[in-house]
Amino acid sequence: MILRQIMRVVHPLRPVTLQKNILAGINGSDSYSTEIKDSVPQEEPTKKNISKAMKAYLERAKEHEDFMQKQREEFQIGKRHLANMMGEDPETFTQDDIDHAIEYLFPSGLYEKKARPLMKPPEEVFPQRKAAEFDESGRPYHFLFYTGKPNYYQVLHDISHHLIELNKFEDSMIRKKIQPDPNLALDLSGYQWIDKESLEEKLVETIGDKDYEYFINCFVRLTAVPYAYKIKDFIFEYTEPLLNQVQTYDAVKPHIDSDGKQFITVYECPRKAARGDVTIRFPGTGKITINNQGITYFEDVQSREQLLFPLIFTDMLNKVDIECNVSGGGPSGQAGALRWGIAWGLRSFVDQDIIEKMRIAGLLTKDYRTRERKKPGQWGARRKFTWKKR
Amino acid sequence: MLKRISKTSFINLRSICLSASHRQQQLEQENAPKKLREEVLLHPDYFKVHNLFTVKDLFDARVHFGHRDGSLDERMLPYIYGSRLGHIIFDLDKTAEYLRKALNVTAHIAYRDGVIIFFQRGAQNAYLVEKTAKECGEFAHTRFWRGGIFTNATKQFGCVTRLPDLCIFFNTLNNVLIQHTAVRDAAKMLIATIGIVDSNCNPNLITYPVPGNDDSPASMELYCKLFKAAIFRGKEKRKEHIEQNIYLV
Structure with a gap:
């Protein structure tokens, strides 16, 4: 509409005809002005104009708000039902309680967490809508909107x-x-x-x-x-x-025992099926005790080397005493578990540079690999039975 | 220059007419807003954009330089003065006429709260154009034109969208050969266009073509300055009239 009206804008380059029109308007012979009066619809100056774009947006926003309101009510009712089912007070039933209840009532073995059943407030389930990018007259806010x-x-x-x-x-x-x-x-x-x-x-x-x-x-x-x-x-x-994933946990401050020695205990050191705990005392003489035996607890050299490697690496051999308890698994698993425990505990007695070197050497990384189960219909985890076509 | 003199004498005439209409307005108080609208629309140059620049300014900003004469588009022939050392030279008297017409339309659209969008392809002047648009409170598009921004706006923006009321092209070509698609799309959607057309452009789809140099930074700065001033004049007048409660939509 603006355009149509602007088309009537007088061209400054045609002065003669225009003068005539203006004079005609003033004299009251008025053919030109009455024509404008007819073609341009009269509107109240106080009436607020809302553009089509804004109207459509408001409609959509209202629809969305109604939908969300309905969802919110449904969520509240569902929450109360769930609380009653679990025999708890619906008024004090929190989101954590809901999660536990869902996990209990609908146990799911699905690996993908997103695929498991869930019950969350509708604000978290349905994506946020973009707010209007323009004002009531439809004029966008951002100068690069188009x-x-x-x-x-x-x-x-x-x-x-x-x-x-x-x-x-x-x-x-x-x-x-x-x-x-x-x-x-x-x-x-x-x-x-x-x-x-x-x-x-x-x-x-x-x-x-x-x-x-x-x-x-x-x-x-x-x-x-x-x-x-x-x-x-x-x-x-x-x-x-660049190194955002490199995040070594801060080493714990060592405790002091009754003899005045510093000591640190690392519990639950895992490797394969073995689990152990390691206590490191500083200062020490290099005494190693494993399940109340010496290093001879491990019969093979490789396992003993595994055990000593973090001590040699950090140059702490003969400077600390080590006491370990380990069970489960075989010798190499047990040795690996203790190796990790010793390395993890030694962080409290060495400086930051050496910790960084230990991290790079892979001493601080847990090895989570475990034995893969045997499958029926085949020889082992992966190996198939011998099979000849004919 | 002769034309300019005739115009100034015309302005005197107009001021007489204005005072006459003023007297009549005092008589008819209740019809004041309507009369005002007629006055704004009928006035040949209500926002006085004619005094924004002179032909000398255009010359100083090197607006008269066209491209080499081999690249001349025949549709530009009416606007050129001649050729010098193998380059087209524009007739700046004609350019001034067309530019005033374009500035007048711009000021009117700004006065009616129209959405104005600036177009410009090419990295050299894009920042200047975007800056101008930002300062005016208007819009700019200086990047690759995804087809359908005008013709398929509801899909592109995901909702009903108000399209611009005026497109101002600081150059109408994407590169030396292809016309900006927005020229065609604006014509399809009946959006008025103002375009600086150089000697190798096609002015036919532009509503208010302005023949002139479209790539030297000096002339681009001049155009930006002029259009900005015209928009400000329109907006100021609008504000003034809204404050006096006589602006009528």
């Missing part, structure tokens, strides 16, 4: 903004003959750009592979600028630490 990916292109816009600002700054510094401080230079080692999935999550938009590539290229270009450290905060918003 690109379809406003948040993504906003980031690109910000990058070019920073690039231009930094270039200006660099020029001014060159004019003043000042070099960028090499100590402040942006160091991105140990960081990587956030991956596509987290970027999508951050932007709440789906982006293509090419878009992601473009995004990375833009950031690489931005970080190459000498004064990039000035916008560190902006850049680090889109990076993540």
Whole structure:
């Protein structure tokens, strides 16, 4: 409608005809003005105009709200039923209680947790809807709304903004003959750009592979600028630490026993079917006790080596006393269990660098592999019976 | 220059007319808003966009430079002055006329709270255009055009969406050969378009073509400045009229 009215806008380039029209309007001969009166519908100035887009959004929002209200009521009723079934007070029945009840009433052996039966408030089950991106008149809020990916292109816009600002700054510094401080230079080692999935999550938009590539290229270009450290905060918003999964647990502080010696006990050291616990005393003389026997508890050399390896590695041999109890499994499993327990306990007596070396050497990693069961119809876990076609 | 003089004399005439209409408004108080609308719409240049620039400004911003004459689109012939050293030169008097017409429409759309979107392909000037759009409180699209943003908007945005009321193209070509798809889509959806058309462009689908250089940063800055000023004039007037309670939708 705006267009149609604007089409009537007088062209500034045709002065003569226009003058005539204006004069005609003033003189009251009025053919032109009456024509406008007919064609343009009169509306009250106080009436609030709501665009079609907003109307449709409001309708959808109401529908969604009704649906959610219904779901919420159903959830409340279900919760009360469940509490009654479990013989508990429905008023104080919490979400944890619901989870336990569901697990008890509908036991499921499915591996995938998402596939198991669940009962959760509808807000958690149904995805959140996007709020309206435009006001009552239908005018979008974001200036890049019509690109379809406003948040993504906003980031690109910000990058070019920073690039231009930094270039200006660099020029001014060159004019003043000042070099960028090499100590402040942006160091991105140990960081990587956030991956596509987290970027999508951050932007709440789906982006293509090419878009992601473009995004990375833009950031690489931005970080190459000498004064990039000035916008560190902006850049680090889109990076993540490279070693985020490397997280060694803090070593426990050793206890003091009645003799004034430090000691640490590691319980439940697993390897294959063996389970053991290890006590390390510091300072010591290198005495090793396994189930009240010496290192000769293990008859083969390999198992003994296994046991001593963490001590040799950390150079703690003959500096600590070790007492172990171990049961289950065979010699190699028992030796492996004790090896892990000794390594885990030694962390309390060595410094951070050695702990990091132990981690890299794999001493702090539990070995969860266990024997695979035999299958019927075959010889073992994997091996089949000998079979000849004819 | 001759044309400009004739226009100024016309402005004097108009001010006489305005004062006449003023007197009449005082007589008919209850019809004031309606009269105002007529005045705004009938006025040849209500927002006075003609004083935003002079032909000299255009010349200084190198708007008269076209592309090489080998790439001339024949539909641009009416707007060109000639060719110099193998390059097309635009007739800036004509450009000024068309640009004023375009600025006038822009100001009117802004006055009616229309949605205005800026288009520009090419990395060189994209940031400038986006910045201008942001400052105006309007919209920009300087990226790859996914087909269907206008023609299939409900699907693309997932809901009923208000489309722009005016598209302003700072260049109408994607690259040297292909026209921006949004020109065609806007024509399909009956959205008015303003386009800076260079000597190798096709002005036929543009509602308000403005012949001129579409890639040098100097001219791009001038266009951005002018359209921004026109939009601000429209919006200011709108605010003023809403405050006085005489704005009528």
